[in-house]
Amino acid sequence: MSATTTEPERGAPRRRALVGRAVFAGPGLLYVTLFMTLPLLIIASYTVLTRGRFGGVETEFTFDNFAKALQPIYLSVLGNSLLIASITTALALLLGYPTAYAIARLPRQWRTVALVLVVLPFWSNFLIRTYAWIILLNSEGPLNTALVNLGIVGAPLDLLYNRGAVVVGLLYAYLPLMILPVYASIERLDPELQEAARNLGAGKVRTFLDVTLPLTLPGTLIGAIFVFVPSMGNFVVPELLGGGKTEMVGNLIRDQFLVARNWPFGAVLALSVVAFLVILFAIQAAIGRRINGGGARA
Amino acid sequence: MTETEPALLSLAHLTKSFGDTRAVDDVSLDIRANEFFALLGPSGCGKTTLLRSIAGFEQPDSGSITMPGQDGKPDVDLRALPPERRPINLMFQSYALFPHMSVEKNVAYGLERERLGKSEVRSRVGEVLDTVGLTDKAKARPAQLSGGQRQRVALARAIVKRPRLLLLDEPLSALDRKVRAEMQLELKRLQHEVGITFVVVTHDQEEAMSMADRIAVMHDGRVQQVDTPVDLYQRPANTFVADFIGSSNAFQGTRQPAGVDVPGLGLLPGLPGGDGTGEAAVLVVRPEDMQVVDADRAVLTGEVLDTQFFGGRSTIAVAVPGHAAPVTATQQGTADVVRGARVHLAWLPDKGVVLRAQE
Numbered sequence: 001m002s003a004t005t006t007e008p009e010r011g012a013p014r015r016r017a018l019v020g021r022a023v024f025a026g027p028g029l030l031y032v033t034l035f036m037t038l039p040l041l042i043i044a045s046y047t048v049l050t051r052g053r054f055g056g057v058e059t060e061f062t063f064d065n066f067a068k069a070l071q072p073i074y075l076s077v078l079g080n081s082l083l084i085a086s087i088t089t090a091l092a093l094l095l096g097y098p099t100a101y102a103i104a105r106l107p108r109q110w111r112t113v114a115l116v117l118v119v120l121p122f123w124s125n126f127l128i129r130t131y132a133w134i135i136l137l138n139s140e141g142p143l144n145t146a147l148v149n150l151g152i153v154g155a156p157l158d159l160l161y162n163r164g165a166v167v168v169g170l171l172y173a174y175l176p177l178m179i180l181p182v183y184a185s186i187e188r189l190d191p192e193l194q195e196a197a198r199n200l201g202a203g204k205v206r207t208f209l210d211v212t213l214p215l216t217l218p219g220t221l222i223g224a225i226f227v228f229v230p231s232m233g234n235f236v237v238p239e240l241l242g243g244g245k246t247e248m249v250g251n252l253i254r255d256q257f258l259v260a261r262n263w264p265f266g267a268v269l270a271l272s273v274v275a276f277l278v279i280l281f282a283i284q285a286a287i288g289r290r291i292n293g294g295g296a297r298a
Numbered sequence: 299m300t301e302t303e304p305a306l307l308s309l310a311h312l313t314k315s316f317g318d319t320r321a322v323d324d325v326s327l328d329i330r331a332n333e334f335f336a337l338l339g340p341s342g343c344g345k346t347t348l349l350r351s352i353a354g355f356e357q358p359d360s361g362s363i364t365m366p367g368q369d370g371k372p373d374v375d376l377r378a379l380p381p382e383r384r385p386i387n388l389m390f391q392s393y394a395l396f397p398h399m400s401v402e403k404n405v406a407y408g409l410e411r412e413r414l415g416k417s418e419v420r421s422r423v424g425e426v427l428d429t430v431g432l433t434d435k436a437k438a439r440p441a442q443l444s445g446g447q448r449q450r451v452a453l454a455r456a457i458v459k460r461p462r463l464l465l466l467d468e469p470l471s472a473l474d475r476k477v478r479a480e481m482q483l484e485l486k487r488l489q490h491e492v493g494i495t496f497v498v499v500t501h502d503q504e505e506a507m508s509m510a511d512r513i514a515v516m517h518d519g520r521v522q523q524v525d526t527p528v529d530l531y532q533r534p535a536n537t538f539v540a541d542f543i544g545s546s547n548a549f550q551g552t553r554q555p556a557g558v559d560v561p562g563l564g565l566l567p568g569l570p571g572g573d574g575t576g577e578a579a580v581l582v583v584r585p586e587d588m589q590v591v592d593a594d595r596a597v598l599t600g601e602v603l604d605t606q607f608f609g610g611r612s613t614i615a616v617a618v619p620g621h622a623a624p625v626t627a628t629q630q631g632t633a634d635v636v637r638g639a640r641v642h643l644a645w646l647p648d649k650g651v652v653l654r655a656q657e
Contacts, residue, residue, distance in 0.1 A: 195355050196394035198381040200459065201411030210407075214398050291398045292441070 161243030185219025562620030568650025596642030
């Protein structure tokens, strides 16, 4: 209850509990600090330094890298990434939510089977799976052959090496990341809440909008972030399925570090993606708190 | 309660199976307008399935659920209506309050579905919150309330719609003992005040006995008996009801004109005799009808095993040779016999209920 207590004997056990928690959390925290926080700090420091001639940085303070990121050509890449990631996320939501809902309402023994099927693609290599889409979508591929042979189209369609192909590839890669958290939140939803809404006079659509959707919104937002963030940063799919024509911020970052050897500018771009992610999570957390009803939770 | 009171809800030959189990088995019931009706039975007897069928959340395999039309209007076939269009509200056992809405939003939800004006919604919500004494909690979220308060929000949310029929699924089971007793009285008062027909599902016979005008006892998906609490207790229709309602002494034997002939104990008096002489029967005597008497009037004789004092009344357990279970008798005040004493027991013939033995 009240955190402030004057009882003297409370101090020692509390300290011991803290030590215990540190022992449990320690290894994980240490790992994250070493391999995530430190590199992030290094990247952050690069943003205000000058590029070295052969990569690396020179310790000369400047804000030019930020100014460069605001040039129209780079803003358009950022905009393009946002657009592709948003379309991918929206499609993942439209496909993933009904799938997750259907799985959550299956008989218990079938739910596990369905979930294993959802994550089954993860058991094969990501690159191989993406290459497979090249075979599927190219002008002599099975999809075009089937369309031509069925007389639906006269000549093979340009399905590959465009924005659509990138979206298809990203959607394929990250759809399970939408389904799993949405499934978890629907499975936790008490069906009696939906029945209560029906009993009070709400039709099926109304019940979904008033009860199901708001109560599964936190999980759905997690799913959206899980799809949006890696879609935005991905550089393999745009390269393989976009044919190098569709530049995304992930490609740009990689090129700055490995090709253009402009580390400080790459760092600015990388950090802007991270900042985006932090904002998204903050929004998700705020909505989650609102829905779960104030501070006091039962 | 008169027999001529019109039925508000009629169930006829309702049956619902889950796999091989018949949760509800050929149930026919009439719920009368403005009565407090209880569906009583042990868990798994089908009472909740029956309630959910009435509310529209289970589809019965066969049978009908109708609300007879009033003033010459045709009967309403409830099975043809989706849950949201039935003039029935249900208070869930879990209360099923919307966690993302405040108390007043929860209560207003059903009224908003009726497309009522904002001011009417507000005044009716205010009224009902006043009735259940939660006006000061209007802005709170369900997670910030106690169990008793949540129960009252659930009740308010159901009655604010002014349904013709309110179904309550184990309404008091989540409350602790003291609050439960208060809420029993509260529910009864509310039912009179709002003039809504209540159907309560419960496994707690005391709860059903103290609140309901009539009780349907259910077992294995079937209605065993529908009666007033007093008649259920005094004239159980079968051995299940006799055993389930209150405590009783049961003697197995064969039916005779004046009672039941029990091997080793002789003819024990009971009613009704007559029909079916010679068939297997059970004689049931309530502990409070079992009297300690002088030797010349004795029907049974045994040795006192134990006495228990419950404040206001005492129970004596008597070992009767030839009968396996101890025979219990209840007396007012403290017991006037001591352990080990030899006592004689008897009862008036009309206090012995003869029932057909069940396989």
